[in-house]
Amino acid sequence: MYLILRNIIRFLVVLLFQVLVMDNVMINGYLIPYIYLLFILLMPFETPVWAQLLSGFLLGMSMDLFTGTAGLHTAATVLAAFVRAHLLKLLAPRDGYEPETFPRIHYYGLLWFLKYTFIIVLIHHLALFYLEVFQLKEFLSTLVRVVASSILSTVTIVLSQYFVFRK
């Protein structure tokens, strides 16, 4: 119960932080750090897949409502949630995740978290940016934006682990 409440609060904090602060932080004209994925990343290991997918759907919908885009963030975030559910199995340590731990640097180390975050962020950004452009005409320039934005988002998310969402 406590866990669910904590996740709901995190959902709201991450969402508001994204639309009110991060959407105004733009680096070099192209890049917005999408920190709202942090919510997807930090959900407990035991979360059932359907709950992960539905949370991704709700989070994406809320982003869409704030930014005035139709279904764009929803599609990308549901994909991110789906990938996460399967990626966790791939990245699991030999004897599985220990109970009472969370997918954080604190428990599984920087390298693990970096791998985990970057893959999900990259897939999310690939979907987001290409769906936004909705054509392959500017394939390369979009790819540059995807990679650059992914690095920026990952760095922001990892840094946030040291400052805000430490435990």
Add this chain to the structure above:
Amino acid sequence: MRTLLRFIQKYSSLFLFLLLEIIAISFMIRGSHYQHSKLVGLNRQVTGYIYSRVDGAREYFSLREENLRLAEENADLRNKLDRIVQKTDSALVFSELHDSIRYFFVPARIVHNSVYKQYNYITLDKGKKQGVFRDMGVISDRGLVGIVLESSASFSTVIPVINRDFRLSAKIQTNDYAGILHWDGSSPRYAMLAEIPFHVELSKGDTIMTSGFSSIFPEGIRIGRIESFSLEKGNFYDIRVELFTDFQHLFHVNVIRNYRQEEQRNLENRTR
């Protein structure tokens, strides 16, 4: 039957994933109607309120810059007024003037503004209550900003030049040739002018302004200047226009109410 059930159970998360993605993509496909839907109208009131609360802080930090710009504009307007007063010293002229008033400006504050997306939108703190309606033009003190897309009771959304869906007729000041202004999504500082035929003589720095062919903007609202041009694709120039309006530092705008927009529209519809 049992195998089917087991199959569904085994891949239930995959099915849920596909279902949610189909919903999301159907939103995207109906995207153009989405901006006008009831849900978004309600949402515009809510997010508009949240944004306007937070925006106070952002505005505070640029007060000095903003003051300077307003002072400049003030001086400019005073000069223009002076010229008019010198020209007109009889009451007669005022009645003439009254007849020629077609446009009225509603000042508005920007409460939300996106710049670095492909489909950028601006939210203003004025809506139907203040007389801001769909298809009204929006300008800043520097030049063209965009067109009102939709308004709720006290907020409205604007589709700015820097949105891939934006189209407006614009002309070159020096020779009055008109083309279509649009945006290629690359940089918020530049827009593109298309459909200027190859025989027109152009030079860098020529001013681009609104043509006045639509009922949205009066003629001669400044848009930008020609930054570069090329003749790659056959008969028409690719013209890159440096925009006068700095969308990254935009706080106050004016919405243009055209008193005769309705009249012009009705006439045009009847003739068609």
